[in-house]
Amino acid sequence: MSSFPTVRMRRVRKLPQLRRMVRETSLSSDDFILPLFICHGKGVDKPIGAMPGVAQWSIDKLAEEAPKIVDEKIPAVILFGIPDTKDATGSASWRDDGIIQQALQTLKRRSPELLTMVDLCFCEYTDHGHCGVMHEGMLDNDASLENLAKQAVSLAKAGADVIAPSGMLDGMIRTLRGALDSAGFAELPLLSYAAKYASGFYGPFREAAESTPQFGDRRSHQMDPANANEALREVALDIEEGADMVMVKPAMPYLDIIRQVKDRFGLPTAAYQVSGEYSMMIAAARNGWVDEERVMFESLIGIKRAGADMILTYFARKAAKILNTRGWPY
Ligand code: PBG
Numbered sequence: 001m002s003s004f005p006t007v008r009m010r011r012v013r014k015l016p017q018l019r020r021m022v023r024e025t026s027l028s029s030d031d032f033i034l035p036l037f038i039c040h041g042k043g044v045d046k047p048i049g050a051m052p053g054v055a056q057w058s059i060d061k062l063a064e065e066a067p068k069i070v071d072e073k074i075p076a077v078i079l080f081g082i083p084d085t086k087d088a089t090g091s092a093s094w095r096d097d098g099i100i101q102q103a104l105q106t107l108k109r110r111s112p113e114l115l116t117m118v119d120l121c122f123c124e125y126t127d128h129g130h131c132g133v134m135h136e137g138m139l140d141n142d143a144s145l146e147n148l149a150k151q152a153v154s155l156a157k158a159g160a161d162v163i164a165p166s167g168m169l170d171g172m173i174r175t176l177r178g179a180l181d182s183a184g185f186a187e188l189p190l191l192s193y194a195a196k197y198a199s200g201f202y203g204p205f206r207e208a209a210e211s212t213p214q215f216g217d218r219r220s221h222q223m224d225p226a227n228a229n230e231a232l233r234e235v236a237l238d239i240e241e242g243a244d245m246v247m248v249k250p251a252m253p254y255l256d257i258i259r260q261v262k263d264r265f266g267l268p269t270a271a272y273q274v275s276g277e278y279s280m281m282i283a284a285a286r287n288g289w290v291d292e293e294r295v296m297f298e299s300l301i302g303i304k305r306a307g308a309d310m311i312l313t314y315f316a317r318k319a320a321k322i323l324n325t326r327g328w329p330y
């Protein structure tokens with residue numbers, strides 16, 4: 001291989017047109033899934049302190065914003081519900097008039113072009129803040145699965161386009177696939193939060209979704225940040241059980257996992273740039289320490305480059321607006 005001075009790597013970096021042509025990764029609003037927090041009430045647009053630019057919306061506000069999200073060319077949203085009542089099992093999550101069921105019906109009526117994904121979990125719906133039924137201080141896997149199936153079928157009936165279970169329960173995908181098939185939803189896709197780590201980066205989300213555990217933590221079911229092989233086993237099992245798409249979460253500290261999952265399985269792979277990743281970039285930008293737009297795009301292209309096909313990100317609207325007007329800014 002030749003080297004300097006025959007080779008000068010800088011030659012192709014000099015002109016912006018050439019940089020555009022040799023760019024290996026691209027980012028588009030088609031890559032984004034926008035997370036939304038939906039609550040009861042009317043006219044609610046309640047900012048989340050720990051996530052500047054993100055708010056809880058009531059359903060009328062959602063109906064008002066949905067056409068704008070479509071205009072911004074964002075293909076999909078993922079909905080998180082804040083119920084008006086919580087109990088030990090999270091039963092508000094499978095009520096046919098539950099908050100997300102109502103939000104789905106409204107979206108299907110008002111903005112059918114917007115793909116609706118739903119986060120399937122219990123932590124927002126249980127009074128203890130854990131992701132299912134508790135038994136002697138521990139999450140009861142199999143009892144939680146039964147309830148999860150009820151929640152999935154109820155959301156499917158309300159019009160969900162994709163079900164995304166996030167609880168990291170064993171047998172989650174098999175149970176849901178069976179329940180949805182029996183209920184007549186054999187063609188409804190499952191996006192599994194297959195490799196979800198027990199992460200400190202979920203901090204701001206727990207304010208947004210009002211889902212902080214009242215005791216203990218989620219380390220008995222979410223993954224140890226030190227493990228990579230285990231993530232590959234999780235993904236393999238979910239594929240065997242019928243997952244159509246898989247997710248790695250969070251994104252930035254786990255780019256190696258995204259790459260390995262994509263290389264090994266080749267399935268549509270999503271990455272979740274979670275609340276803490278978003279909030280720390282905004283906070284640093286507000287302090288004048290980094291340029292918000294630059295770190296936003298750098299973090300998103302990094303996730304794409306690692307192998308993600310789609311990115312769940314709170315930056316979706318801001319990034320889409322820039323990409324669809326000025327184009328990729330680098
Ligand atoms: C569980 C769920 C969580 C997030 C998405 N789905 C919270 C958790 O596992 O504690 C976190 C997302 C984020 O931090 O942006 N329903």
